Amino acid sequence: MSHLTQPPAPGGPPPGMGAPSRPPTPPPLSKPLLIGDLSFVLIGMTGVLAIALAIVTAVLIGALSGTDLNLTWFTTRGSGIAAYVLMVGVMVYGLLLSARSNSGELPAPVSYGMHDYLTWLSLGFTALHVFILLLDKYIPYTLPSLLIPLASPYEPLWVGAGQISLYLSLVVTLSLYARRRIGKRAWRAIHYLSFGSFVGVAAHAFFSGTDSKLFVMQAMYAGSLLLVTGLTIYRVIASRRGRQLARVA
Amino acid sequence: MKHAITLRAMKVATLLSSFVVTLAVVAFLLLGSLNVSDAAQGQTAQVAPAPTATAPATATARLNVTVTPSGSRVVPQATAVPQRAAPTVAAQPVQPQQVQPRARTRKS
Secondary structure, eight states: HHHHHHHOTTTTTOOOOOOOOOOOOOOOOOOOGGGSHHHHHHHHHHHHHHHHHHHHHHHHHHHHHTTTOOOOHHHHHHHHHHHHHHHHHHHHHHHHHHHTTSSSSHHHHHHHHHHHHHHHHHHHHHHHHHGGGOOOOOSSSHOOOHHHHHOSSSSSSHHHHHHHHHHHHHHHHGGGGGGHHHHHHHHHHHHHHHHHHHHHHHHHHHHOOOTTHHHHHHHHHHHHHHHHHHHHHHHHHHHHHHHHHHOOO | OOHHHHHHHHHHHHHHHHHHHHHHHHHHHHHHHHHHHHHHHHHHHHHHHTTBBOOOOEEEEEEEEETTTTSOOOEEEEEEOOOOOOOBBBBOOOOOGGOOTTTSSOOO
């Protein structure tokens, strides 16, 4: 194994070696099914199938009982709540990352990976939340009324807040991929838009959501706002402390 | 490698939880709307008399069913109208189809 520790000569084999030998490749690690790539496909397909099954069941129940079960409206509410919870997770992981509070239980690679993953998952559920309204029979949504802010026929102001927040989230998310071009300072400035996006989403959820009268929902909104506010204060304090330590050093 | 497994497990759990939350909300709302529908139908059945019932010779029960905009309340109003020259008058059956529980002004 001594040849592995010696630096190879440029343009030729290492001294004393007739031919370059490749390092032994490690045996392929078998990924368990529950946490392998296949799991995401399986769970994603199961989720889509479950929602499709719910739609078929609701149509059948509605046809048998003679009632109109507006499942598109129910689905948009469910996916909207899921997207909001996921966005809270994005904010939590992002704030923990920027505060550099990487403890042993929550290392930086996990925080970064979850921050990135939750961002896209939240956008996916937001897309479901938005575009399933095209099938809604109660409120005649069109593509322009879904995409243009303040053009919604239902609660235009608060739905508009959600639409603007979605665009802000998209800008923040896509700026990650242009980070080298725009520079770290510009990327960080754009990233601060996520606070405005979160506030807009919370206002959209609370004021246009018909579930906001429920105590459970009010507790969820209050708890998530307190959590994000508390972590923001913690991040500011941690940032100041880091600067002071840097000056002393 | 340890972090990679943790990360994958957390991602899978999050994906699963998101679908579960969505479907739980949908199921909750479906059950709620079905209960409202059943309650409206039950109240309608209480109000409606038997189609073969015969009213007394002096009066006919006329039932007016009023549906409020919320669609979940049915207010029965029974008024007795005296009849003079009708020895036997059959009661007018109330058709349950007259009740429209879907008349809503705002989504609930």
